[in-house]
Amino acid sequence: MTRVELKTTSMAVGGEAVAREDSGRVVFVAGALPDETVVVELSEEKTSFARGSVVDVVVPSPDRVEPPCPNVARGCGGCDWQHIEEDAQRRLRRGIVADVLARAGRVTDPQVAPGAPLPAEGLRTTVRGHADADGRFAFRRRRSHDLVAVDSCLVAHPAVNEIIASSTFAPGSEVVIRVGARTGDRMVVSSPKRGRTRVPEGVTAVGGDELEKGHRAWIHEQVAGRTWRVSAKAFFQASPEGAEALVAATQELIDQHAPGAERVVDLCCGVGLFAGTVGQGTSVVGVERSAASVADARQNLGDLDARIVKVALARWRPSPADVVVADPARSGLGKEGVAAVVGTGAGLCVLVSCDPAALGRDAGLLADAGYEHVGSRVVDLFGHTSHIEVVSGFMKHADVGRGAG
Ligand SMILES: C[S@@+](CC[C@H](N)C(=O)[O-])C[C@H]1O[C@@H](n2cnc3c(N)ncnc32)[C@H](O)[C@@H]1O
DSSP, X not given: OOEEEEEEEEEOTTSOEEEEOTTSOEEEEETOOTTOEEEEEEEEEOSSEEEEEEEEEEEOOTTBOOOSOHHHHTTBOSOSOTTBOHHHHHHHHHHXXXXXXXXXXXXXXXXXXXXXXXXXXXXXXXXXXXXXXXXXXXXXXXXXXXXXXXXOOTXXXXXXXXXXXXXXXXXXXXXXEEEOTTTOOEEEEEESOOTTOBOOXXXXXXXXXXXXXXXXXXXXXXXXXXXXXXXXXXXXXXXXXXXXXXXXXXXXXXXXXXXXXXXXXXETOTTTTTTTTTTTTSEEEEEXXXXXXXHHHHHHTTTSSEEEEESOGGXXXXXXXXXXXXXXXXXXXXXXXXXXXXXXXXXXXXXXESOHHHHHHHHHHHHHTTEEEEEEEEEOOSXXXXXXXEEEEEEEGGGTTOSOO
16 A cells, blocks of 8 residues: 655544645545644545555654553554544644634634533443454444454443443444443343343343334433433433533523523424423423434423424424524534524524534525524533534524623
8 A cells, every 4th residue: 555754734524634745635644633744554545635544653743642542552443533632632623613614604703612621531321332253342443344342441431331341242233332320220232133142230231123123221311400211212412411511502502692582492302402401491392203212302301391293304394483402413404404493483593513514514504594603612522532512503693692791
């Protein structure tokens, strides 16, 4: 394979550093930071760009560190930013968000601030991996489909690590371990089948095939003073602390730009996280297409003035609202989601994005629809990775400046 020495300049959305060859061709470099000189082995070459990974660091960035997790040296590809100092990771995430808002979202001088501080390690209560041929828990090797078995994972909650260390799973299965950090509930889902899964006493083990046939299994978690039922097939944020940081960032935008909101819509509401927190005390409508999530949301929000509509976003007939909180899947809101926001007539849209490229596209679509970016907070939910979670506020033009302050 071709090796080239390159100087990197910036960080791209996918977490790879960007360099340029003398020819002008852009190279995306995994394992590098901005402002380094590195030797890169190219793995993909096209006319307009190439991709590769660092094989030698000639001039390191001051932000380069030894990966704190021993699994990195063994080839584990679970975290792509272990070589970057933690504060620098946070700065880089904010930089990527500011860049996409400016370029794709056409936001002038985007205001991007950090969310509530979260530790990079020991936090994640949901971890997805695979079982190797011996039934041990494993992650994919970097840029490969091969597996690397691990005894523990640096970013996982201790209750997840206890399951990793003392379980065996159906060889070749996909394994999702999910725990309630504040309730002690623990669950393992193996797909396609549970097979000969052996887990510690008290851990619920279920097969993907059983869930498909209608078997129900769930854990409970506590977030923001409420208890949440989370079914095996329902989405939930990666940690209770992370969920609280997202709620806090959302509440701050509402307090600042739509104080006294009486009607809230929670688009893509999952098990009802935003409806049951920032929507408390308002008349709230949740929109969600997953049956398992809808059942959980109805159970979780039974004590509130909440209505959960089971429908895909594109088919929802918007209800009037003062505030929309939208937390779509990685692909973002898109045209149909933005049309749903517009249809509510809301003065404030709080967009929770888990993919910066989608945020850029959605910010552009919201701008076209008359919504102006009023600030973003990056919540570092996924330490040691380039994965970005960001809460952004967009105000309808006529309403900009009408909030508190
Ligand atoms: C990132 S999760 C957010 C869930 C929730 N807001 C939370 O914080 O826990 C996105 C949710 O959107 C739902 N979803 C994805 N596409 C959808 C669509 N087209 N229409 C309605 N819901 C959708 C998924 O089922 C999932 O529950």
